[in-house]
Amino acid sequence: MFKRVLIANRGEIAVRVIRACRELGIETVAVFSEPDRDALHARMADQSVCIGPGPNGESYLVDSNVLMAAQITGADAIHPGYGYFAENAAFVEACEHLGLIFIGPSSKTIEQMGEKVVARRTASEVGVPVPPGTPDPISDEGEATQEAERLGYPILVKAAAGGGGRGIRRVETAAELGPALATAQSEALASFGNGDVYLEKLLSQPRHVEVQIMADRHGNVQHMFERECSVQNLRHQKLIEEAPCATISERVRQKMGADAVKIAKAANYLGAGTIEFLVDRESKHYFIEMNTRIQVEHPVTEEFLGHDVVREQICVAAGEKLSFTTEKLNRSGHAIEARVTSEDPDRDFAPSCGMVTEWIQPGGFGVRVDTYVHAGYALTPFYDPLIAKVIVHAENREKAIVRLRRALDEFHIGGVKTNIPLLLRIIDSDDYQSGNWTTETLGLFFMVEAVVAGAG
Secondary structure, three states, X not given: OOOEEEEOOOHHHHHHHHHHHHHOOOEEEEEEOHHHOOOHHHHHOOEEEEOOOOOHHHOOOOHHHHHHHHHHOOOOEEEOOOOOOOOOHHHHHHHHHOOOEEOOOOHHHHHHHHEHHHHHHHHHHOXXXXXXXXXXXXXXXXXXXXXXXXXXXXXXEEEOEOOOOOOEEEEOOHHHHHHXXXXXXXXXXXXXXXXXXXXXXXXXXXXXXXXXXXXXOOOOEEEEEEEEEEEEOOOOOEEEEEEOOOOOOHHHHHHHHHHHHHHHHHOOOOEEEEEEEEEOOOOOEEEEEEEXXXXXXXXXXXXXXXXXXXHHHHHHHOOOOOOOOHHHOOOOOEEEEEEEEOEEHHHOOEXXXXXXXXXXXXXXXXXXXXXXXXXXXXXXXOOOOEEEEEEEEEOOHHHHHHHHHHHHHHOEEEOOOOXXXXXXXXXHOHHHHHOOOOOOHHHHHHHHHHHHHHHO
């Protein structure tokens, strides 16, 4: 097992990794920017190193500073969390060169599956269906026009590298294609350093369902069942996730799990990862991408199965064999995670920054809160607006929804705007309660609210 792990991240995921390491008897090193000097992850770790000013590009995304911190503190491994360097093949190569273990897959796997066009090809080669789309990145608008006509509108313009809902544009007509192409390319370049995009046929009213996989260095690859992730904002960023998916059959569940394992094996995967699918109205599933890292929503899987995903991830990186097989995992009840963000949904999810003047978080039976925020903490414009994850578990979905509503009602945050009112409106809606929510429902939801407000 590792002696000392540096966490190349901040916020709630850094706190989560520190806790897992502590239970394993591993010392931890936190890196922090100047505004994060008193942040929870910097205070909790055994050692902390300042790596620069507030902006990510001057601190958390400066690879030389992070690697130097690992060397001077004697770390033997780096956990990237999610975001930042989690899917950066060059950073993994640098770790390998310095003799540091990267707690995640190899640089080759990250490069292969991080390129969405290559990932689609990998899935197709092992017999897993993908949505119709272009086999290679689009070179210019003329080619895009020809391919769009072949696929038929509506389509999606999607970044070939990256994720998190960035670099994606929906196109309904030929007139919208040129501007959408330019915008997606620009956003992809700014977000991922790669402006390549491809086209994909838009499936009507799909569900977004992902499968958690785990693989060790001994050739064992297992899946940890699925999560429903269809509640997304208008930028394709997830708001609420559930485990299991309440609307798929056991037959579809087993097929998706088997397909996820096939893709992971084809990619020579190591560690925790996620295979993402869209499921259409006929319950046919299509691979869309692989996230080669731990996911924000991993706690719903942990609560559903009673199994520590982050601990398992660290152990397999240290060379241990998987501690479970899929067949022996204990599926229990239903878990739901709601992402609480410092955003104003009524102003196009504009970030809300400032001093947190009040912080009263929920608790009680079946309620878990992963966070790094407390009263007196200053939220700055430099970082992601995710401030907490509220995860609930109950014996069935109906009781889990009731428990989530109770928990969100108890959550009082002062000084900044949050998305809690929107989360409550969503879980109270008929579409959510009945399980009919798809990736397109939130747009319709806002339209209906606007009509009702106008009529009033």
